[in-house]
Amino acid sequence: MIKQIRRIIRLAGKYKTRIRLAYLFSLLRAICTYGPYSLSVYIIKLLYENKMTMEKVGMLIAVMAALFVGQVFFSYMSDRLQSTAGYLLFSDLRISLGEKLRHMPMGFFTDGNIGKISTVLAVDMGFIETNCMNTISSFVGDICSEILVISFMTFLHPLLGAFTLLMSLVIVLIGNISMRHEQAEADGKQELNEELSSHVLEYIEGMGVIKSYNMVDRESTDIENAFEKMKDECIAFEKKVTPSLRIMEFANAVGVLLLISLCIRLFGIGEIERFRALAVCMFSFGVFRPIKEVYLQVTRFAVMNSSLNRMEEIFDLEVLDEKDIATIPKKAPVGVPEIEFREVSFAYEKESVLENVSFKVEKNTMAALVGPSGGGKSTVASLLTRFWDVNGGKIMIRGVDIRDVPLENLMDNISVVFQKVYLFKDSIYNNIRMGRPDATREEIIECARKARCMDFIDKLPYGIDTVIGEGGASLSGGEAQRISIARCILKDSPIVILDEATASVDADNEAYIQEAIDELCLGKTLLVIAHRLNTIKNADAVFKVENKTVA
Numbered sequence: 153m154i155k156q157i158r159r160i161i162r163l164a165g166k167y168k169t170r171i172r173l174a175y176l177f178s179l180l181r182a183i184c185t186y187g188p189y190s191l192s193v194y195i196i197k198l199l200y201e202n203k204m205t206m207e208k209v210g211m212l213i214a215v216m217a218a219l220f221v222g223q224v225f226f227s228y229m230s231d232r233l234q235s236t237a238g239y240l241l242f243s244d245l246r247i248s249l250g251e252k253l254r255h256m257p258m259g260f261f262t263d264g265n266i267g268k269i270s271t272v273l274a275v276d277m278g279f280i281e282t283n284c285m286n287t288i289s290s291f292v293g294d295i296c297s298e299i300l301v302i303s304f305m306t307f308l309h310p311l312l313g314a315f316t317l318l319m320s321l322v323i324v325l326i327g328n329i330s331m332r333h334e335q336a337e338a339d340g341k342q343e344l345n346e347e348l349s350s351h352v353l354e355y356i357e358g359m360g361v362i363k364s365y366n367m368v369d370r371e372s373t374d375i376e377n378a379f380e381k382m383k384d385e386c387i388a389f390e391k392k393v394t395p396s397l398r399i400m401e402f403a404n405a406v407g408v409l410l411l412i413s414l415c416i417r418l419f420g421i422g423e424i425e426r427f428r429a430l431a432v433c434m435f436s437f438g439v440f441r442p443i444k445e446v447y448l449q450v451t452r453f454a455v456m457n458s459s460l461n462r463m464e465e466i467f468d469l470e471v472l473d474e475k476d477i478a479t480i481p482k483k484a485p486v487g488v489p490e491i492e493f494r495e496v497s498f499a500y501e502k503e504s505v506l507e508n509v510s511f512k513v514e515k516n517t518m519a520a521l522v523g524p525s526g527g528g529k530s531t532v533a534s535l536l537t538r539f540w541d542v543n544g545g546k547i548m549i550r551g552v553d554i555r556d557v558p559l560e561n562l563m564d565n566i567s568v569v570f571q572k573v574y575l576f577k578d579s580i581y582n583n584i585r586m587g588r589p590d591a592t593r594e595e596i597i598e599c600a601r602k603a604r605c606m607d608f609i610d611k612l613p614y615g616i617d618t619v620i621g622e623g624g625a626s627l628s629g630g631e632a633q634r635i636s637i638a639r640c641i642l643k644d645s646p647i648v649i650l651d652e653a654t655a656s657v658d659a660d661n662e663a664y665i666q667e668a669i670d671e672l673c674l675g676k677t678l679l680v681i682a683h684r685l686n687t688i689k690n691a692d693a694v695f696k697v698e699n700k701t702v703a
C-alpha cells in the first residue's frame with residue numbers, strides 16, 4: 153500500500169503539494185478524533201479522585217469543542233484538497249493520454265487495442281479518479297490513528313502499548329497475505345473488463361453486417377456469454393475476498409479479548425491504576441479499528457493497483473519517433489522530385505509487404521497505384537503519411553526524409569481522401585472547418601460549393617449549420633464523401649492521396665464526387681490508389697504494386 157501511495161504521489165506531478173497537504177490534514181483530523189479519548193481518561197481520573205471543579209469542567213468542554221471543530225474542519229480541508237487534486241490530475245492525465253495516442257503509429261489502433269484504450273480511459277482511470285484520493289487519504293488517516301491509539305495505550309501502560317502494537321502487526325500480516333491473493337484476482341477481473349469492452353465495441357461497430365447476415369441471435373449469444381463470464385468473475389472475486397476480511401474481523405475480536413484480559417491481569421497484580429484499567433476496558437473495542445479499516449480497503453487497493461498498471465502500460469508504449477531536425481520546404485530544390493520512395497522495405501509483422509521499392513512522383517502530376525488486391529497499394533499510401541514507418545530505405549518529400557520532420561509539418565503537406573469517410577457528430581460547417589480551423593465562414597462555404605455539397609446542404613433544415621450524426625450517419629455515403637473532400641479542399645495541401653472514393657457510390661453521386669475531386673486536385677501532386685481504368689488513362693505515371701515491388 154505504501155508503494156501505491158508513492159506511485160500516486162509520483163503520478164500527481166504538479167499536484168503533489170496539494171495531495172501531501174491533504175495527507176497532513178488527514179493526520180490532524182486523526183489527532184482531533186482521538187484527542188477526546190485522552191481527555192476522557194483525564195475526566196475519569198478527576199472524577200475518581202474527586203478533583204473535578206467547575207473551572208476544570210469549563211476548560212474540558214472548551215477543549216472538547218475545539219477538538220470537534222478541528223475534526224470537522226480538517227476533514228473538510230482534506231476531502232476538498234484530495235478530491236479536487238484527483239479530478240485535476242485525471243483531467244490532465246486524460247489529456248496527456250490523448251496526446252500520447254496522437255503520436256502512436258496507426259498500427260496500434262488496428263491491432264485490437266481499441267478495447268484496451270476505452271477500458272483504460274473509461275473504467276480504469278474512472279476508478280482511480282474516484283477512489284484513489286479518498287482511499288489513500290483514509291489510509292493515511294487510519295495509520296496515523298492507529299499510531300495514536302498505540303501511543304495512548306503505551307501511556308496507560310507500556311505492556312498494553314506493546315500488546316496493541318503486536319496485535320496490529322498480526323492484522324497487518326493477515327491483510328498483506330489477503331492483499332497479495334486479491335491482486336491476482338483483480339488483475340484477472342480488469343482483463344475481463346477489457347475483453348468485454350472490445351466485444352461490445354465490435355458488436356456495435358459491426359451491427360450493420362450482423363443484421364444483414366441475420367447473425368443477431370448468434371452474436372447476441374456471444375455477447376451475453378461475455379456478460380455472463382464477467383458476472384461469474386465478479387461473484388468469484390467477492391467470494392475469494394470475503395473470507396480474508398472475516399479472518400481479520402476474527403483477529404480483531406481476539407485482540408480485544410486478549411487486551412482486556414491483560415489489563416485485568418495487570419490490575420490484579422497492582423500494575424495499573426483503577427481509572428486507567430477502566431479507560432482500557434472502555435476503549436478497547438475501538439483499539440484495532442483503524443488498522444482493520446486499512447485492510448477493509450484492500451479490495452479497492454487491489455483494483456486500483458491493477459488499474460494503475462494498465463494505465464501505465466499505455467503511457468509506457470513507444471510512440472512514433474518524431475524528430476524536429478528538418479522542415480519540408482515549400483518548393484523542392486531543382487531536380488528533386490515532389491515524392492520519392494528510395495529502396496523502401498516494409499513488413500506489418502514478419503511477412504514483408506514491400507521490398508526495395510523505389511519510385512518518384514513529380515510535382516503537379518498524377519501517379520496511379522495499380523495492382524492486385526493485397527498487393528500493397530494502400531500500404532504505399534500509408535507509409536507516405538507515416539501511419540507506419542518503413543523498415544528499410546526512406547521516403548522523401550521535396551528531398552526531406554519524412555522521419556526528420558514533425559508529424560504536423562508532414563500532415564500540412566498531405567491531404568488524404570479515404571474510401572471510408574468519418575464525420576464527427578457536429579455541424580457540417582465544423583466538419584469542414586477541421587481542414588483549417590482559422591478559415592472564415594465565406595471560405596468554408598466556398599469549399600462546400602467547390603466540393604458540390606451545396607445541392608444537398610441547401611435542402612437541410614439549418615443548411616451548413618445542420619448537425620449530422622456520428623460518422624455522418626444522417627447523410628448518404630456520397631454526401632459524406634463530398635463533405636470530406638470539402639474539408640481537404642479547405643486544407644489545401646500540395647499533395648493529395650486518393651483512395652478511389654467513387655468505388656462504392658451510385659452513378660449520380662459518382663459524377664458529383666468526380667467533380668469535387670477534380671476541384672480538389674487542381675494544381676496538386678496526386679497519388680491515387682486506382683481501381684478504375686479511367687484513372688489510369690488520366691495518370692501521368694502508373695505504378696504496378698505487385699509481388700512486394702513497385703514497377
Ligand SMILES: Nc1ncnc2c1ncn2[C@@H]1O[C@H](COP(=O)(O)OP(=O)(O)OP(=O)(O)O)[C@@H](O)[C@H]1O
Pocket residue numbers: 259262500501505523524525526527528529530531532697
Ligand atoms: N494492418 C495490417 N496488419 C497486417 N497486415 C496487413 C495490414 N494491412 C494490410 N496488411 C497486409 O498487407 C498486404 C498489402 O495490403 P494492402 O491493403 O496494402 O493491399 P492493397 O493493394 O491496397 O489491397 P486492396 O486493393 O484490396 O485494398 C496484404 O497482404 C494485407 O493482408
